[in-house]
Amino acid sequence: MIGQALNRVDGPAKVTGRATYAYEHWEAGQPLYGFIVGATIGKGRITRIDTENAERTPGVHLVMTYLNAPEQGPRDESVSFEYWRAQPVLTGPDIHYHGEPVALVVAATLEQARAAADLVEVEYTVGRGRFDFAEQEDEVYIPKVVNAGLPTDTSVGDFDAGFDSAEIRIDEYYTTPYEFSMPMEPHACLVEPRGEDLVVYVSCQIVDAAQTSIASTLQIDPERVQIVAPFVGGGFGSKLGIHSETILAALAARALRQPVKVALTRQQIFQLIGMRPISNQRVRLGAGRDGRLTAIAHDVTMHTNPDVEYAEQTAATTRSLYAAPHRLTSHRLAPLDLPRGTDVRAPGEAPGMLAVESAMDELAYSLGLDPVELRIRNEPTVDPEREVPYSDRHLVECLREGARRFGWEERPATPASVRDGRWLVGYGMSAAIRGHFQGPTAVRVRLEADGTAVVQTDMTDIGTGTYTVLTQVAADGLGLPPDRVRIELGRSDLPTSWGSGGSWGAANSCTAVHRACMALREKLLVAAGGDTRSPLHGLDAADAVFSDGNVGVGGASEALSEIVTRNHPAGLEAEGGTRFMGDDPNYTNYSINTYGAHFAEVGVDADTAEIRLRRMLGVFSVGTVLNAKTTRSQLIGGMIWGAGAALEEEAVVDARSGAFVNRDFAQYLVPVHADIPDVDAVVLDGFDDKANVLGAKGVGELGICGAGASVANAVFNATGVRVRDFPITIEKVLPGLPPMDS
Known part of the structure; x- marks a missing residue:
């Protein structure tokens, strides 16, 4: 089963519209809609912000600025990975880049929120911004490390001597521009308050990072933040972390005690998400x-x-x-x-x-x-x-x-x-x-009494086929047809993974599924071998074969569902995982x-x-x-x-x-x-x-x-x-x- 060109198991749900993306959730009932107001300067300071006209507009429930935004947790640089850090917004009058959020307007409809956003009046003192890369190349500095914790510089041998003595030399400069990920699904979320807890339906690549980052920003226990992201319409790195629309929606939902949806326009993505550096x-x-x-x-x-x-x-x-x-x-x-x-x-x-x-x-x-x-x-x-x-x-x-x-x-x-x-x-x-x-990833596989398998992990599917490859590995590991495997992804109440990104997602999660299946096989063989009612009782399980929903030893065979029903009527489960590559000697x-x-x-x-x-x-x-x-x-x-x-x-x-x-x-x-x-x-x-x-x-x-x-x-x-x-x-x-x- 592993390696076969199996059609996407989630394909029918996607083409029929049953695959639900972040902005399409309606479990919370009728939500309010937020629209972000961005700075119209690239560097400076807000000297006056007037929200009165916007607040008087029909349908408007809230206009949030730095003047009335709740206190938020600061970015903690001691947290190893950027995407798990707090991401505070609307924290003061200073403007750091063009388009930076200066207000969030929340209204009964998206149209009302967007219209009212045009009525927020902001005046600035414009500072001297550094926007031209060519002019700043002489002002460079040396970072301590580069992305992924790699060393900034390396040196082997004597480059100058080796280059100067070379018979043929190439010495050229190449320039690359700013580039963007631009996934098909814009960055969007729905935040639903449930008492003191929040349910966040969000388009993200790493569920654990989203949960931790939101909780750190709002200064609440991560257990009070539930992330739901069963389908993600592309990411390409831009959804590894959460962004201002999610934090703003969470702040507004807590303040209003009502569900709030916020989605970025395509134009806003260019200013609010980040890009590949020039x-x-x-x-x-x-x-x-x-x-x-x-x-x-x-x-x-x-x-x-x-x-x-x-x-x-x-x-x-x-x-x-x-x-x-x-x-x-x-x-x-x-x-x-x-x-x-x-x-x-x-x-x-x-x-x-x-x-x-x-x-x-x-x-x-x-x-x-x-x-x-x-x-x-x-x-x-x-x-x-x-x-x-x-x-x-x-x-x-x-x-x-x-x-x-x-x-x-x-x-x-x-x-x-x-x-x-x-x-x-x-x-x-x-x-x-x-x-x-390789990153730390955990997966739980449960075999139900009817012989179906359920694979659970907070791993996400960003359109790459996670549902499908996990189905294949579980089916291969337990000897089940693919249609008897169900995959549950993208929820923070499931075992924690590093999510989808860096091309590590499939290998990590599939390895964890394989190990969970191997552990399940062992449990099934022990249960059957020790059960006098089983045809496999007392047989040497070393050569056991799992196929077509059965396990066979020699000429004897028994359905997995029968083993589970007799010995574990509530289902049998096991977990598998991978560890951080820094802890793996390979x-x-x-x-x-x-x-x-x-x-x-x-x-x-x-x-x-x-x-x-x-x-x-x-x-x-x-x-x-x-x-x-x-x-x-x-x-x-x-x-x-x-x-x-x-x-x-x-x-x-x-x-x-x-x-x-x-x-x-x-x-x-x-x-x-x-x-x-x-x-x-x-x-x-x-x-x-x-x-x-x-x-x-x-x-x-x-x-x-x-x-x-x-x-x-x-x-x-x-x-x-x-x-x-x-x-x-x-x-x-x-x-x-x-x-x-x-």
Whole structure:
């Protein structure tokens, strides 16, 4: 059952509208509606706020500002992970970024709340804001650590000496813009007060983080906050933590003793949720004429909010990707008065590999060497910085299989040398790597008297297929048909997990389910073996087989339902779990990653420089595949993200106000169907026994890692124009296009 392309078990509920998302819950009856009023300046202080006209508007129940907001718990930097910290709002008159909440209007209808919000009058003293990244790059500082607790800087050997003595040197800067997660479901919640308790229906990726953060902000016992999140319409990192709409709804619901709904508009998401930081990356590669790297350095400067530090681990994957005796990586932060940086799909790896894999392509062309061969020649035997073995590394196999399937041997050796009518045609490729993470996760599996299994965990399904893969693992572990397994997710009264994020969710929760099923099997065998009424009584259970709802030993067999009914009529349950990777010696003794190789073909209009992606192929190594269909879907989704990063996505800041000027989908471009004609993802067979008992690793974010670089490299191969300031747009390519033949 594990690995099969089982259709999504929650698919029928979703297509028939029975899957209930945060804003769609009506259990609390008729709610009130909140609408957030955002600051119209990027830095300064409120000098006057007048809510009288808004409060007089029909239907309005409350206008909350810093003047009447309840006291809240402060952010506690001693809490290890950002998403479990308090997130206070409306705490004072100071404005830290454009769009920051200055008021919440609550009314009987959404229309009344939104209309009244326009009547809230706010006057400011405008301060001098820092909004221009280029102007602040000289004001950088060194963070103590970067995201995921990784070291800020690393150094191996003597980079300067190794680079200076290299026969071939690449020394280039690559810039990436602000980018957003933008899930299909906007950030939304319904908060229902029940006495002194709160039931929070919220779109979140980590239930435990949401519960802890809300309770810490409201300064109440976490047990008084119940989180309900059975379905989440996308997250991509933006829902790992809760945001202002949830805190404001909770404050208002407690104050009014009525249920309150708040949802962000698409435009508000651009200002209130956080984004991938802008970055300037210097990549230096030194190599011999044989293509073997002697020195590699990756230095990154990115923006951070001065009040909430975020250092994306942009140079981290460079530490494990290629062999070179002399190495250097660093991260620096430039404070800007903009929304805080946050985890966006494949944080660090996506922008970092866009730069490094573009630089590797530049090195290949400088050497006159096939880019695939260049990477193979620099394949390490052990992790070059940690000096530990890889748990299971098949990058070379991905490169070779991808080249074979793609027809890489037809790649134009000379840029701008192949035409198809009006189109210049080019091929590009890149490697992919992403670390695999493990976090503490608990799952309870209960076998009912009727022979059905119930899997319970607060793990969330953000559209990745959690309901389906947990069904498969439980069905496989207990020998049940999938339709006899029921999954319960996304509630804070269920066993605690690390939720969905960082590509750790499926591997963690499935491992925990497997262990719970193994414990249940043991209990069932003990019960049957000791029961004189059972056909299995006294038999050696070492070779027991669980299949089709039965357990067999030798020629004897009994239904699971019969064993449970006789011995545990109320049901039989067991728990399984995983522990934090820092407590697991495998994650200390091995470098555990996923790998891949991307190949892309593009056409570039020889007159207009219009870029069209023609096809993409990714070949990946991720250990055990839990579901062939959802795995392929996740990888293809990541590849499309990579194409968007290379060619389209860019949020632009107004340097006068700190506002994002293109804060809608009309101007913040993401790939649509017409942009992505032919994408395929292939997964190699594998099993990583150091990752977990299932041999499975995360896939969701691997697909984006390196994908954008393959597209960028294809654009160069098509045109001879190397763009290092992403995204690659017509304006950046057109001036360098080769002249038309006369």
